Amino acid sequence: PSIAAIVPAAGSGQRMASKIPKQYLQLAGKTVLEHSLHALTQDSRISKIYLALSAEDTFFSALQLQLPIPVIPVVGGASRAASVLAGVEQARLDGVAYVVVHDAARPCLQADELSKVIDVALTHPQGALLALPVADTMKRSDAQNAVRHSVKREHLWHALTPQVFALQPLLNALVSLGVDHPELTDEASAIELSGGKPQLVAGRRTNIKVTQPGDEQLADMYLKFFAT
Numbered sequence: 001p002s003i004a005a006i007v008p009a010a011g012s013g014q015r016m017a018s019k020i021p022k023q024y025l026q027l028a029g030k031t032v033l034e035h036s037l038h039a040l041t042q043d044s045r046i047s048k049i050y051l052a053l054s055a056e057d058t059f060f061s062a063l064q065l066q067l068p069i070p071v072i073p074v075v076g077g078a079s080r081a082a083s084v085l086a087g088v089e090q091a092r093l094d095g096v097a098y099v100v101v102h103d104a105a106r107p108c109l110q111a112d113e114l115s116k117v118i119d120v121a122l123t124h125p126q127g128a129l130l131a132l133p134v135a136d137t138m139k140r141s142d143a144q145n146a147v148r149h150s151v152k153r154e155h156l157w158h159a160l161t162p163q164v165f166a167l168q169p170l171l172n173a174l175v176s177l178g179v180d181h182p183e184l185t186d187e188a189s190a191i192e193l194s195g196g197k198p199q200l201v202a203g204r205r206t207n208i209k210v211t212q213p214g215d216e217q218l219a220d221m222y223l224k225f226f227a228t
């Protein structure tokens with residue numbers, strides 16, 4: 001089947017609050033975005049990458065990408081889901097059958113976890129996502145941060161990316177829910193809200209999302225470690 005990656009990179013990085021948008025911060029000699037794109041080329045089943053950029057992006061055109069597969073820019077939207085939808089719509093016009101959606105802000109994705117989630121998605125009709133079993137004891141609090149109760153961590157996971165789905169059901173779900181749906185925080189939730197049950201695939205703890213100040217140092221450390 002024709003498999004393409006969709007990379008939402010149109011966010012403004014409010015929580016990181018860096019001078020340069022976080023996807024363009026330099027880590028281990030390349031931008032966060034370049035690391036994320038490069039990671040996706042590690043599985044030869046991915047034939048191209050649809051990259052959702054902000055309409056105001058002034059950084060992408062300055063990059064000298066050196067990738068073995070085409071990168072097709074599309075204009076992203078006001079929400080992550082809107083940016084993903086823009087990529088998925090273009091991919092559909094190009095006859096793509098499966099999409100591998102991966103955050104631009106996850107530069108530390110490794111080849112083995114990428115291949116594993118694609119393998120599972122191709123045999124599982126409702127798709128698959130990388131996820132991490134929760135390791136800590138979990139508490140639910142009230143609004144004043146007083147503990148109400150502990151939550152069993154059994155069967156509790158952190159959702160990561162990539163998330164891999166057959167294109168048409170994901171497109172149908174995004175369109176019918178609408179990209180401003182408040183519970184639409186990843187692609188798996190679009191499938192879930194449409195009644196599907198995507199399969200969780202254990203990813204690596206190193207596959208962090210660069211979200212808050214300090215995360216970029218950790219990602220930099222992982223990338224340098226992987227390179228040695």
Ligand code: CTP
Nearest residue numbers: 008009010011012013014015078079083104105
């Ligand atoms: N993203 C996007 N379009 C949006 C919002 C987010 O393409 N309208 C992308 C981001 O660029 C990022 C990924 O979705 O690669 C995950 O989102 P997040 O980590 O939340 O990034 P931001 O939205 O940029 O950060 P923040 O929520 O702190 O503003």
Ligand code: MG
Nearest residue numbers: 011012013080
């Ligand atoms: Mg965000």
